[in-house]
Amino acid sequence: xxxxxxxxxxxxxxxxxxxxxxxxxxxxxxxxxxxxxxxxxxxxxxxxxxxxxxxxxxxxxxxxxxxxxxxxxxxxxxxxxxxxxxxxxxxxxxxxxxxxxxxxxxxxxxxxxxxxxxxxxxxxxxxxxxxxxxxxxxxxxxxxxxxxxxxxxxxxxxxxxxxxxxxxxxxxxxxxxxxxxxxxxxxxxxxxxxxxxxxxxxxxxxxxxxxxxxxxxxxxxxxxxxxxxxxxxxxxxxxxxxxxxxxxxxxxxxxxxxxxxxxxxxxxxxxxxxxxxxxxxxxxxxxxxxxxxxxxxxxxxxxxxxxxxxxxxxxxxxxxxxxxxxxxxxxxxxxxxxxxxxxxxxxxxxxxxxxxxxxxxxxxxxxxxxxxxxxxxxxxxxxxxxxxxxxxxxxxxxxxxxxxxxxxxxxxxxxxxxxxxxxxxxxxxxxxxxxxxxxxxxxxxxxxxxxxxxxxxxxxxxxxxxxxxxxxxxxxxxxxxxxxxxxxxxxxxx
Amino acid sequence: xxxxxxxxxxxxxxxxxxxxxxxxxxxxxxxxxxxxxxxxxxxxxxxxxxxxxxxxxxxxxxxxxxxxxxxxxxxxxxxxxxxxxxxxxxxxxxxxxxxxxxxxxxxxxxxxxxxxxxxxxxxxxxxxxxxxxxxxxxxxxxxxxxxxxxxxxxxxxxxxxxxxxxxxxxxxxxxxxxxxxxxxxxxx
Numbered sequence: 001x002x003x004x005x006x007x008x009x010x011x012x013x014x015x016x017x018x019x020x021x022x023x024x025x026x027x028x029x030x031x032x033x034x035x036x037x038x039x040x041x042x043x044x045x046x047x048x049x050x051x052x053x054x055x056x057x058x059x060x061x062x063x064x065x066x067x068x069x070x071x072x073x074x075x076x077x078x079x080x081x082x083x084x085x086x087x088x089x090x091x092x093x094x095x096x097x098x099x100x101x102x103x104x105x106x107x108x109x110x111x112x113x114x115x116x117x118x119x120x121x122x123x124x125x126x127x128x129x130x131x132x133x134x135x136x137x138x139x140x141x142x143x144x145x146x147x148x149x150x151x152x153x154x155x156x157x158x159x160x161x162x163x164x165x166x167x168x169x170x171x172x173x174x175x176x177x178x179x180x181x182x183x184x185x186x187x188x189x190x191x192x193x194x195x196x197x198x199x200x201x202x203x204x205x206x207x208x209x210x211x212x213x214x215x216x217x218x219x220x221x222x223x224x225x226x227x228x229x230x231x232x233x234x235x236x237x238x239x240x241x242x243x244x245x246x247x248x249x250x251x252x253x254x255x256x257x258x259x260x261x262x263x264x265x266x267x268x269x270x271x272x273x274x275x276x277x278x279x280x281x282x283x284x285x286x287x288x289x290x291x292x293x294x295x296x297x298x299x300x301x302x303x304x305x306x307x308x309x310x311x312x313x314x315x316x317x318x319x320x321x322x323x324x325x326x327x328x329x330x331x332x333x334x335x336x337x338x339x340x341x342x343x344x345x346x347x348x349x350x351x352x353x354x355x356x357x358x359x360x361x362x363x364x365x366x367x368x369x370x371x372x373x374x375x376x377x378x379x380x381x382x383x384x385x386x387x388x389x390x391x392x393x394x395x396x397x398x399x400x401x402x403x404x405x406x407x408x409x410x411x412x413x414x415x416x417x418x419x420x421x422x423x424x425x426x427x428x429x430x431x432x433x434x435x436x437x438x439x440x441x442x443x444x445x446x447x448x449x450x451x452x453x454x455x456x457x458x459x460x461x462x463x464x465x466x467x468x469x470x471x472x473x474x475x476x477x478x479x480x481x482x483x484x485x486x487x488x489x490x491x492x493x494x
Numbered sequence: 495x496x497x498x499x500x501x502x503x504x505x506x507x508x509x510x511x512x513x514x515x516x517x518x519x520x521x522x523x524x525x526x527x528x529x530x531x532x533x534x535x536x537x538x539x540x541x542x543x544x545x546x547x548x549x550x551x552x553x554x555x556x557x558x559x560x561x562x563x564x565x566x567x568x569x570x571x572x573x574x575x576x577x578x579x580x581x582x583x584x585x586x587x588x589x590x591x592x593x594x595x596x597x598x599x600x601x602x603x604x605x606x607x608x609x610x611x612x613x614x615x616x617x618x619x620x621x622x623x624x625x626x627x628x629x630x631x632x633x634x635x636x637x638x639x640x641x642x643x644x645x646x647x648x649x650x651x652x653x654x655x656x657x658x659x660x661x662x663x664x665x666x667x668x669x670x671x672x673x674x675x676x677x678x679x680x681x682x
Contacts, residue, residue, distance in 0.1 A: 213496045216649050216656060240616040240623070242659065242670040249656045250669045251497055251647055253522040264525050 066325035124472060150177060155188040157264045165486075167427055167433035167479070173435045174424070176335035179328070180347065182433040184353045188314070197343070206344035208303060211310045215259040219249045257262070266310070269317050276322040281322070284422060286330060297333065300345040303324055318363040323414045325352050327426055358438045362413045378408045384448045388488055392455045400463045407470035411447050415439070419450075419473045427478045431485070442485065448475075496572055497525060499548065499551070501645035502532025502609040505542050505558065509633035516667050517630065517660070520548050526647070528572060531601070532627065533610030534558045535580035539611050556581040556609070569601055572652045574676060578603035582610035582626070587625070588637065595619045604676060605648075612641045614659060616640040616672055623674060625657065632662065653677075 003372050021060040083235050136373045145163050149155060160181060167296060168175045180186045185200070186193055213221075217429060222229050223246050249258045277298050287301075288294055309317040332344040340347070356363075367373040382404050386393040410418055415432065428446060432439040452456070499521075504510060512518070514630065524547040526548045533556025535541055541561065544551055555564035567580040578601040585593050589611040598606040612635035625646055632643035633640040643662040648655055657672040 169525050214651070216495055216651055237619045238617070240657075240672045240674060242616075242672055245658070245669050245671050250660075250671070251649060252522070252658075252660070253527065254520065254522075267524070412519070 005474050013247070034381065036067050047366060052247065112231075128140075130155060142166060143174065146174050146178060153190055155181060155190065157188050161434040161436055162299075165370065165431050168430045169392045173334065173336035173432070174332050176340060178432060179331055179429075180351060181479050183351045185347065185351050185354065192311075197347075199307055200350055201343050201346040204349050206314070206411050207311065207349075209231075211307050212303060215249070215251070215314060217261045218259050220425050222246050223362070249353070266306075269309050270302075270306055272319070273302055273309070273317050273322070277301045277305070277321055278328050280322050281422065286333075287326065297315070297329070300333075300348075301329060304329070304345060307349060307358075308353065315360060315363055321356070321364070321415055323417045324359075327417060327422070327429055328352055328355065330422075355433075358413070358440060359413070374409065374413060376404070377412055377444070378404050381444050381447050384444055384488075385451055389452055389455065392451065392458060396451070396466065400461070402463060406467055408447060410471075411450070414444060415443060416446065420475065420478065424478045425474070428482065429483050443486045446485040448480065449481055453484060496527050496650045498528045498572060498577070498648040498650060499526045499645065499647060500530045500532070500607045500625060500627045502607075502613050502627060503556070503633065503635070504631045505534055505629070505633040506537060506538055506631065508558065510631035513631055514662050516662060516665075517643065517645065519613075520660070523547055528552070528606050529571075530570075530577060530579045532553070532556065532607060533564065534609070536560050537661060539575035539605075542589075552579060552602045554579045554581050557583050560610060567601060569603055574653050575605055575650055575655065576603040577605045577607065579607045582608035584640060588617075589613070590621070591617050591624065594624050595621055598624060600624055607646075610638060611635060613638075614642075614644045614646070614661065616657060618674065628661075633645075 062185060071420055075417045086478050093163060127168065142163060146168065148158070149160050157262050160178065162183060164178050168178055177186070181188065185196075187196055248255065249259055252262050255261060278288070280298075285291065285294060305317055305321060308321070325348065329344060329348045330349050332351070333341055335341045335344065360373045361370075361372045362377070369375055382393070382397065385396075397404070415425075419425075420428065431446070435442040443466070450473060451470075454469060454474065457469055461469065506512065506514070513517070513521075523546055528550045529544055531544065531547045531551065531553040533554050535544075535553070536556070536558045537560050538652050539549070541553070552561075552568050552570055553564045553567055554568050555562070566584065567578060569576060569578045571577070578598065578664070580597060582588065582602075585597055585608070587593060593610060594606060594617075596618075597608075600620050604620065606624045606625055608624065609629070611626060612629040613625070613626060613643065615626040617624045625648075625676060627646040628644035629641050630643055630645045632641045645660050647658040649658070649659065653676045655674055655676075657674075659670045659672065661670075
């Protein structure tokens with residue numbers, strides 16, 4: 001397809017109604033394709049998509065498997081009507097070459113099964129007019145797929161990424177575990193989980209103790225080592241005894257190495273963190289308000305950011321980090337497993353570090369103009385738009401002179417958390433995090449998709465209206481957005 | 495962890511022109527949460543200066559204060575502690591610990607901060623603790639000429655107070671500390 005102006009696939013009827021299986025596009029890469037075109041499975045020797053789903057017309061609702069990750073696959077099997085004929089084969093899945101495994105969307109059209117392909121339902125990411133029952137069915141199927149994947153001894157990360165990129169259903173609370181796996185916090189080998197978790201959590205607590213101590217406690221610790229513990233109120237009456245201070249440590253000390261002095265210098269950053277945390281998601285009870293839950297959550301967010309700032313003196317704290325932290329903490333704190341929810345703070349810290357490691361450069365001001373900085377990234381977005389939709393690009397940047405920095409800066413640095421409502425942004429993060437090359441590539445594609453979806457309005461608008469539209473992006477169907485983004489991957493011009 | 499500065503008896507401009515520069519360099523805004531002043535500043539400019547160090551300022555009236563509207567005594571609660579401040583010239587004999595203890599029982603405070611004698615003292619009795627931060631400028635008192643500039647910084651942390659005593663002796667700042675705990679909270 002030579003692209004001139006609007007790419008054909010944009011205008012195709014694909015979007016207005018769900019598409020029956022048409023061409024036999026085989027997606028070669030093991031990247032999540034999420035294309036509705038792909039219905040027929042090119043099957044390798046063994047494997048089939050693990051969980052086919054009953055057609056939407058079936059009134060019997062499949063019970064979601066128990067949310068416990070430890071649910072045996074047998075129970076999953078028992079509840080899905082179609083027997084997982086290749087189920088046993090799946091257990092040996094580990095190292096099979098799944099590159100040619102043609103992934104289809106969750107409404108698994110399994111060639112083995114006798115159920116007819118479900119024509120009415122597009123991919124999770126493509127169903128604009130999907131009936132509600134089918135999305136429930138999709139959710140259940142992807143949930144079952146995920147659970148099955150998670151219950152393996154050694155989790156196949158590529159497979160997990162593929163499934164996750166199509167969205168993790170909200171119901172079963174597996175998002176927390178999946179995200180931890182995707183971010184590399186949990187190793188793929190399930191037997192190592194408990195030891196890894198214990199190690200990391202104790203490490204975080206150690207950090208907290210070290211870095212969040214008040215100077216008065218620090219000096220007390222120093223003293224304990226030098227003096228013996230004398231009871232201060234041995235006498236009930238009389239002059240209080242004066243004692244020497246250790247190491248010249250007193251609150252007004254101006255010495256560079258003084259604990260107190262450093263504490264006061266950090267106070268500025270702590271104040272800024274405090275302000276930003278209080279402003280995070282003010283509409284959500286989880287984060288904001290006077291309840292003890294909100295306060296303790298805010299406290300946790302603060303601690304994480306403070307520890308991060310102290311451990312990373314190069315980057316410290318920059319406004320916006322709180323927005324990236326918030327979804328992570330929310331997901332981990334709402335983990336149905338009590339043990340995990342309690343240690344959510346420690347888990348979030350490490351995952352936050354991991355996530356930010358890819359995006360650090362966006363937050364460093366000196367790097368703004370460099371090759372890795374935010375400006376370069378925005379330029380890449382602009383290039384991407386130009387490749388896929390030259391007309392829109394021309395109109396935006398040249399005709400109406402909407403500099404992409406005006407809108408894309410926030411989109412990119414905050415990973416789209418501010419553009420959509422919270423639930424939608426979690427969904428987008430599922431896709432972002434499951435990209436094995438790192439979230440940035442997918443992020444740019446999603447941004448491009450965002451532009452393309454509102455192209456009509458953009459083409460009709462001038463500077464003011466376009467800027468307004470892009471800075472207050474209208475709410476859209478997220479599945480549709482992600483679908484378009486994935487299409488951008490396969491339809492590179494040239 | 496609340497830092498409370500206690501000082502007083504500066505007698506600026508009558509008996510001293512300013513705080514010692516070494517003290518002034520330490521009193522940087524942003525570190526201290528409250529100031530308790532025993533009085534005898536004596537002029538408004540000193541009041542304004544103290545306000546820049548910390549906006550939460552509590553003053554009791556001394557006999558030489560030109561501002562007549564400061565109260566004779568004042569009480570406030572910081573954390574688990576109740577603090578009281580009074581200049582001390584009203585309590586006779588001046589500096590007598592039993593009489594100050596009586597005042598403390600009247601005000602019902604855990605820590606009483608008084609001045610007037612221009613000598614640092616920290617004394618404990620059953621009802622609580624009496625602290626005299628001395629004179630921050632080292633000005634002469636009604637009793638003696640031999641005065642070292644001094645002030646007090648209290649670090650209140652839960653039920654525990656660490657009192658840092660800053661004195662200027664022979665041109666050098668010396669810091670000592672005193673530790674004491676309260677036995678019960680003052681919530682009821």
